[in-house]
Amino acid sequence: MAEKSNFDILYTIVDEAPELASASFLSIIRKFASAAGVSVGTKDISLAGRIIATFPENLTDQQRITDDLAALGELVKTPEANVIKLPNISASVPQLVAAIEELQSQGYDIPNYPEEPSTDEEKAIRARYDTIKGSAVNPVLREGNSDRRAAKAVKNYAQKNPHSMGEWAADSKTKVSSMSDNDFYANEKSATITAAQAGDAKIEFVGKDGSVTVLKDGWPLDEGTVADATFMSVKALSSFLADAIEDTKKDGTMFSLHMKATMMKVSDPIIFGYAVKAWLAPVFEKFGSELSALGVNPNSGLGDLLERVKDNAEIVAAIDALKGDRPSMYMVDSDKGITNLHVPSDVIIDASMPAVIRAGGKGWDETGAKGDTNCVIPDRCYAPVYDEAINFFKANGALNPATAGAVANVGLMAQKAEEYGSHPTTFEAPADGAIRIVLANGETLHEHAVKKGDIWRACTVKKAPIENWIQLAMDRQRLTGSEAIFWLDANRAHDAELINYVKPALAAAGVADKFLIMAPREATRQSLKTITAGKDSIAITGNVLRDYLTDLFPILELGTSAKMLSIVKLMQGGGLFETGAGGSAPKHVQQLVEENHLRWDSMGEFCALGESLNFLADSAGNAKAGVLGAAAEAATQGILDNNKSPSRKVGQPDNRDSHYWFARYWAEALAAQSEDAELAAEFAPIAKELAEKEQQILGELAAAQGAPADLGGYYHTDPAKTAAVMRPSATLNAIIG
Numbered sequence: 001m002a003e004k005s006n007f008d009i010l011y012t013i014v015d016e017a018p019e020l021a022s023a024s025f026l027s028i029i030r031k032f033a034s035a036a037g038v039s040v041g042t043k044d045i046s047l048a049g050r051i052i053a054t055f056p057e058n059l060t061d062q063q064r065i066t067d068d069l070a071a072l073g074e075l076v077k078t079p080e081a082n083v084i085k086l087p088n089i090s091a092s093v094p095q096l097v098a099a100i101e102e103l104q105s106q107g108y109d110i111p112n113y114p115e116e117p118s119t120d121e122e123k124a125i126r127a128r129y130d131t132i133k134g135s136a137v138n139p140v141l142r143e144g145n146s147d148r149r150a151a152k153a154v155k156n157y158a159q160k161n162p163h164s165m166g167e168w169a170a171d172s173k174t175k176v177s178s179m180s181d182n183d184f185y186a187n188e189k190s191a192t193i194t195a196a197q198a199g200d201a202k203i204e205f206v207g208k209d210g211s212v213t214v215l216k217d218g219w220p221l222d223e224g225t226v227a228d229a230t231f232m233s234v235k236a237l238s239s240f241l242a243d244a245i246e247d248t249k250k251d252g253t254m255f256s257l258h259m260k261a262t263m264m265k266v267s268d269p270i271i272f273g274y275a276v277k278a279w280l281a282p283v284f285e286k287f288g289s290e291l292s293a294l295g296v297n298p299n300s301g302l303g304d305l306l307e308r309v310k311d312n313a314e315i316v317a318a319i320d321a322l323k324g325d326r327p328s329m330y331m332v333d334s335d336k337g338i339t340n341l342h343v344p345s346d347v348i349i350d351a352s353m354p355a356v357i358r359a360g361g362k363g364w365d366e367t368g369a370k371g372d373t374n375c376v377i378p379d380r381c382y383a384p385v386y387d388e389a390i391n392f393f394k395a396n397g398a399l400n401p402a403t404a405g406a407v408a409n410v411g412l413m414a415q416k417a418e419e420y421g422s423h424p425t426t427f428e429a430p431a432d433g434a435i436r437i438v439l440a441n442g443e444t445l446h447e448h449a450v451k452k453g454d455i456w457r458a459c460t461v462k463k464a465p466i467e468n469w470i471q472l473a474m475d476r477q478r479l480t481g482s483e484a485i486f487w488l489d490a491n492r493a494h495d496a497e498l499i500n501y502v503k504p505a506l507a508a509a510g511v512a513d514k515f516l517i518m519a520p521r522e523a524t525r526q527s528l529k530t531i532t533a534g535k536d537s538i539a540i541t542g543n544v545l546r547d548y549l550t551d552l553f554p555i556l557e558l559g560t561s562a563k564m565l566s567i568v569k570l571m572q573g574g575g576l577f578e579t580g581a582g583g584s585a586p587k588h589v590q591q592l593v594e595e596n597h598l599r600w601d602s603m604g605e606f607c608a609l610g611e612s613l614n615f616l617a618d619s620a621g622n623a624k625a626g627v628l629g630a631a632a633e634a635a636t637q638g639i640l641d642n643n644k645s646p647s648r649k650v651g652q653p654d655n656r657d658s659h660y661w662f663a664r665y666w667a668e669a670l671a672a673q674s675e676d677a678e679l680a681a682e683f684a685p686i687a688k689e690l691a692e693k694e695q696q697i698l699g700e701l702a703a704a705q706g707a708p709a710d711l712g713g714y715y716h717t718d719p720a721k722t723a724a725v726m727r728p729s730a731t732l733n734a735i736i737g
């Protein structure tokens with residue numbers, strides 16, 4: 001039984017830009033909440049925090065911290081849960097290693113990350129670090145399905161203040177390239193577990209000689225679970241990547257690879273590594289053993305490789321010589337020479353593909369020039385969405401945010417649904433042979449013949465989350481009357497199993513005529529047509545498309561996914577309120593450190609806060625929380641109406657200014673309401689003082705910008721230094737306390 005939280009609301013401590021924003025905003029939330037008797041606690045789910053909590057052995061009492069992720073993971077299974085979840089880093093290996101080095105430099109006696117563990121001790125350390133790697137937080141906390149959409153006020157604001165969009169030329173050479181066979185899409189098998197098949201299953205590798213190695217044991221498969229297995233042939237992948245590089249050269253465009261190496265923490269870093277090898281194929285051929293001796297692991301990216309070979313003149317010369325033979329490459333940061341293949345976590349498909357599409361199909365090359373790009377997305381399960389979007393905009397021109405309707409999302413996410421739950425069931429085939437799922441009753445569910453190195457994975461989605469997702473979709477469709485599409489491909493094994501759930505459920509509820517079922521490509525075209533005509537659509541999707549579409553459509557419609565409302569209705573009754581649909585925006589930290597300007601937009605936090613307070617009002621019958629929540633919504637509206645969101649450039653108002661305005665509008669709304677006289681009386685003088693001292697406060701905030709800022713760390717910042725940077729107005733601090 002999970003322990004109840006001592007707090008009404010739990011706010012997460014995370015990383016990078018959102019954590020910087022919290023250093024300013026959380027004190028405002030606490031001041032306002034405490035006046036209403038609402039307590040707000042924190043839980044540390046940052047990358048550094050998770051490392052410290054995982055390796056307490058050699059730490060001092062002062063350095064040790066509790067395992068907050070585990071505690072939150074239990075709490076979200078209770079009806080009382082009320083959590084505001086900000087985006088956290090899903091760490092790639094280079095990020096994990098950097099965070100470990102930083103903590104060690106701060107005196108934390110934690111072990112190094114064993115790149116190639118050989119002893120039992122190293123293997124044990126590696127296994128513990130592997131639990132921290134990649135998407136290690138969201139799957140634990142997301143005990144419910146996803147409801148992401150733009151609040152009406154936010155959508156209205158975007159239509160009245162349309163962001164700039166790159167133009168799409170009909171003859172743009174930008175395109176999506178994917179494999180034509182032997183990818184996860186082609187090889188997928190799926191089945192729904194029957195009562196006779198339920199129980200603990202095994203995943204086995206069967207060698208050519210018939211020997212059996214158990215890859216995973218005690219893997220529970222309940223009745224009604226949809227269980228898939230598939231694999232990607234790495235031979236097919238390698239030849240596809242080699243062709244894609246040649247094809248890019250022929251097109252005269254830029255090569256760009258779009259992956260989710262953070263969230264798909266086992267499969268995608270391997271695929272990324274094959275791209276690094278394909279790009280430097282002649283170098284790997286000639287210097288294979290030297291590269292191994294230098295500890296090169298292509299999965300860690302070109303950045304790590306270049307660092308390791310920098311003293312070997314021959315290898316460096318071979319890499320340089322290759323440049324003339326390669327197409328240009330899409331850059332993450334052309335000023336700093338960071339390429340698309342530098343770090344696996346630098347190009348995250350949900351953010352990177354919408355950025356290309358929003359820019360009219362453009363990327364930036366090594367020289368900083370803008371150009372068309374070949375977007376390489378090896379697997380075909382979801383690539384057609386981007387391919388079709390690109391085709392649509394080539395034919396119709398860019399979307400007009402002033403008139404476009406909205407695509408909301410209802411996403412099947414609960415309990416590690418689908419691919420995002422596949423981390424513990426993804427394997428590289430150890431040799432030629434077969435990989436199979438053997439059920440509790442001895443039956444083989446799925447089996448694939450594989451070659452050494454092939455990437456095999458099994459995914460599941462449980463019955464209760466599927467039923468909950470269909471219900472959520474019906475609720476949203478009823479509330480909005482919008483077009484509603486299940487993005488399911490009848491020709492894909494997994495989707496066909498889901499359709500077997502969806503169709504009878506819609507028929508039983510008598511609403512089959514209100515829903516469409518379409519494969520991702522057709523659904524993309526239909527949804528783009530609908531929003532181009534100014535109407536709305538609901539995309540009812542699986543977990544991956546939830547991720548992809550809740551960046552794609554907001555970035556096209558609103559300019560950013562930071563302004564999204566992102567609610568996770570926990571299946572046991574609690575609420576998890578995610579802030580926006582974007583990530584932790586590393587570029588924003590860079591800008592703050594260089595010139596003390598934080599362009600992070602806290603609109604996601606504002607929306608989540610209002611929802612969390614309203615949820616508290618309903619679930620705990622806390623009337624004061626309801627008053628606070630309604631006032632927070634009014635403050636959010638105030639930010640939009642008065643254009644108080646942060647600007648991008650130094651010298652202009654930033655994240656901190658937007659927090660001042662939020663506090664002010666919040667206090668004014670509380671002072672003006674008549675539902676709770678006590679709260680009105682409490683906040684009237686605060687509202688007055690915030691208004692009277694506006695010039696002084698804004699002056700102090702503006703004066704802080706311009707010079708470099710010292711946070712005392714990157715992954716593990718110094719709280720005092722961060723507070724000094726993020727709360728530079730003594731006048732505001734005196735009012736907030």
Ligand SMILES: NC(=O)C1=CN([C@@H]2O[C@H](COP(=O)(O)OP(=O)(O)OC[C@H]3O[C@@H](n4cnc5c(N)ncnc54)[C@H](OP(=O)(O)O)[C@@H]3O)[C@@H](O)[C@H]2O)C=CC1
Nearest residue numbers: 087088089090262348351562582583584585586587600601
């Ligand atoms: N829910 C979660 O926990 C999530 C975590 N992540 C993690 O975040 C990290 C970075 O991911 P990445 O894919 O680069 O995506 P991000 O969403 O962090 O960044 C992409 C770009 O989106 C814009 N952006 C995102 N959020 C905001 C905001 N609140 N205000 C203003 N602009 C915003 C920024 O554009 P510009 O630079 O033009 O201002 C930013 O550079 C990774 O570690 C990833 O794993 C990612 C997604 C969700």
Ligand SMILES: O=C(O)CCC(=O)C(=O)O
Nearest residue numbers: 090135138262263547581
């Ligand atoms: O968990 C992650 O790694 C990223 C999550 C994400 O991008 C999303 O949910 O939109």
Ligand SMILES: [Mg+2]
Nearest residue numbers: 350547551581
């Ligand atoms: Mg995402």
